[in-house]
Amino acid sequence: MTKTGMRPSAVACVLAGLSCAVPALALAAGPAYQDVAPQIDTIVQNRPKDFSRENDERKDYVFGKLGSSNRDRIAALANTLGATDLLEMRERIEKAKQAIADKEAALRVLEAELAQAPPDATGITGWVSNHLSRTYSDVKAELDRAQQDLMRLQDAANAERQAVVDRLNGIGVVVSVEQLDILLRSITGDDILRMAGFFENVLAIHRGLAEALTAQGEKVDLASKYYATRVVLIDVAVEMHDRFLQRSGGEHVRTLDRxxxxxxxxKAEAKAFIAKEKDQALRDQAENNVRRCDLTAKVASVYKTILQDQARQVSDRRERLSRERELAINTYKVAAVSGELAKLIKQNDQDFSTLMQITLPDMRPFENAEMRDEFERLTKRLASKS
Structure with a gap:
């Protein structure tokens, strides 16, 4: 069993040389409401009854020492709810990609060796020769085994990708395998998977709370706990959105501009060199540098557009969350005077499920392998800057 309680993945089985059946869709192992209730209750207790945020930045004093603010508690809760095994699934896909690349490199070496391998000899002299050096049949047998290993690795990686796609689609994040590949190559891949896992965890906690409270019957005082918790969960969602916007819409876009x-x-330096250079070989090298600069600029521009599209959608959702927060406070007041708690909880739970979803911008496929490789190179460069 893995640390998340799931069976070994297809990729893990192949890399370990095992043969095991793996379910197509793994269940989330996120926190339950009971796990985070103490954190939520502490935030609620340190808020004024009108749910205003004026106290969130103020530090508490614990035994005469400066303690945490509600802002700190919300950030800590965001870290708890952002924990997801989707990141482990991505890591397994990355390991599979590397294993496939290594196996493909080994295959190229074997193919070159096969082209130079001596034929199998016969007789006593041949028997001695065959045992002193690798013959055509020796190399061919190893090549065949390596090709079979490569196919198993590719099948396992495809199964892992499909499992992530099914998982995301299951929580309302519509994405294809092709879009997932681009997402996983992106600098925001971890952020988006973490946000998807966050929404998955929050929905589970919210539904668990709604079921627990409605099971206790029509009690008006339960509305306070339900809607106070709802406001806290929305505040944590805003925190997650702010983190994403700071990185995707801010830091990464500025780095791509640079x-x-x-x-x-x-490119200008290379063109200046071409203008004054007479040696054609040197001019050809400089022309290649110009093409490389054009490719980098083109892919960086596409990358920037993807990040800006993501940031725009996340920003829109953040604004919607702010309005939803106001509505949650107002609905709390309605529940307090009407006593129709069960009906309100059922309706608002459906609304909350719609709110706690993310959508991805159009993840355009790469025009060619060269653009894909440059995209990955830029991702590594962006990661080194963050």
Missing amino acids: IMQEAQAV
């Missing part, structure tokens, strides 16, 4: 500026500056 990369595009650098590419244009280096």
Whole structure:
């Protein structure tokens, strides 16, 4: 069993040389309401009854020492609810990709060796020769085994990708395998998977709370706990959105702008060199540098558009969350005077499920392998800057 309580993945089985059946869709192992109730209750207790945020930045004093603010508690709760095995699934896919690349490199070596391998010899002299060096049949047998290993690795990686797609689609994040590949190559891949896992965990906690409270009957005082918790969960969702916007819509976009500026500056230097150079071989090298700069600038521009599309959608959802927070407070007041708690909880639970979803922008496929490789190179560069 893995640390998340799931059976070994298909990728893990193949990498370990095992043969095991793996379910197509793994269940989430996120926290239950009971696990986070103490954190939520502490946040609620340190809020004024009108749910205003004026106290959130203030530090508490514990035994005469400066303690945590509600802002700190909300950030800590965001970390708890953002924990998801989707990140482990992504890591397994990355390991599979590396294993496939290593196996493909080994195959190229074997293919080159096969082309130079001596034929199998016969007789006593041949028997000695066959045992002193690798013959055609020796290399061919190893090549066949390596090709079979490669196919198993590719099948396992595809199964892992499909499992992530099914998992995301199951929580309302519509994505294809092709879109997932681009997402996993993106600098925001972890952030989006973490946010998807967060929404999955929050929905489970919210539904668990709703079921627990409605089972206790029509009690008006339960509305306070339900809607206070609902407001806290929305506040945590806003925190997750703010983190994403700071990185995707801010830091990463600024880095891509610098990369595009650098590419244009280096391109100008290369073109200046071409204008004055007579040696054709050197001119050809400089022309290649110009093409590389153009590719970098083109992919960086596409990358920037993807990040800006993501940031725009997340920003829109953040604004919706702020309005939903106001409505949750107002609905709490309605429940307090009407006593129709069960009916309100059922309706608002459906609304909350719709709210706690994310959508992905159009993840355009790469025009060619060169653009895909440059996209991954830029991702590594962005990661090194963060």
